[in-house]
Amino acid sequence: MLGSGVIEYISQGGLLVVGAMATYLAFKYFKGKIPYHKVTNPRNHLFFSKIQYEKIAHLPSIRLKYNGVYAPNRTTMFTNMLDDKFDIWNKCVWDMLNEATINKATGYDLEILSNKCIKNIIIGYESKWKETGIDKNIIKKFNLWHSEHIKLLIEAISFICLGDSYSSIEEKLNAILEIHKVLIIITIVDVEKTLGDMNGSLSGKKYKKLILE
Numbered sequence: 423m424l425g426s427g428v429i430e431y432i433s434q435g436g437l438l439v440v441g442a443m444a445t446y447l448a449f450k451y452f453k454g455k456i457p458y459h460k461v462t463n464p465r466n467h468l469f470f471s472k473i474q475y476e477k478i479a480h481l482p483s484i485r486l487k488y489n490g491v492y493a494p495n496r497t498t499m500f501t502n503m504l505d506d507k508f509d510i511w512n513k514c515v516w517d518m519l520n521e522a523t524i525n526k527a528t529g530y531d532l533e534i535l536s537n538k539c540i541k542n543i544i545i546g547y548e549s550k551w552k553e554t555g556i557d558k559n560i561i562k563k564f565n566l567w568h569s570e571h572i573k574l575l576i577e578a579i580s581f582i583c584l585g586d587s588y589s590s591i592e593e594k595l596n597a598i599l600e601i602h603k604v605l606i607i608i609t610i611v612d613v614e615k616t617l618g619d620m621n622g623s624l625s626g627k628k629y630k631k632l633i634l635e
Contacts, residue, residue, distance in 0.1 A: 464523075467603070481505065494635075495633065495634050499629045503551060506551065533579060533580055544572075555629055557624075559623075560617070571605060575601055582601075
């Protein structure tokens with residue numbers, strides 16, 4: 423079952439997962455532009471403030487439950503997993519922006535840079551999670567949940583980079599960042615679903631110095 427904090431946040435956000443799919447289908451089949459906040463410099467995109475907001479304000483408010491009871495140790499693992507993933511995600515996207523801007527990348531070159539960014543995010547969080555003691559079965563289960571959303575991200579980025587809906591590199595980068603921003607909440611839900619799906623198989627396992635409920 424989703425933690426109450428996750429459910430409340432999705433409700434307040436207007437079912438962001440469904441909204442993301444609707445946005446994607448709209449631009450794919452009707453060839454419309456992905457909406458994004460009008461900023462000249464992609465480095466000022468709301469993706470970066472959104473990811474910091476989630477880390478500082480939202481994640482600490484989430485309380486996961488097991489068998490209807492607050493599970494503090496599961497919640498700690500949940501929060502740590504997302505903190506680490508968000509830090510890596512933020513850095514990889516920032517590096518991609520710098521490289522794309524310096525090289526004035528567009529078309530296939532921008533698609534290659536964006537896909538390298540996604541690959542580095544995945545390698546980064548898997549390595550960090552293993553290093554911090556996240557069980558390999560949790561990582562495998564998360565990747566199963568998350569893979570379809572990553573495929574969606576890659577396909578959307580390909581459309582942005584290779585299509586003719588965006589005329590400048592700034593527009594392309596802002597549109598790419600908008601898709602990344604939508605994926606932030608989806609990622610939170612995917613981590614929670616992972617831990618919820620494993621249910622009792624986590625009970626009694628150690629995470630750092632904690633015993634999971």
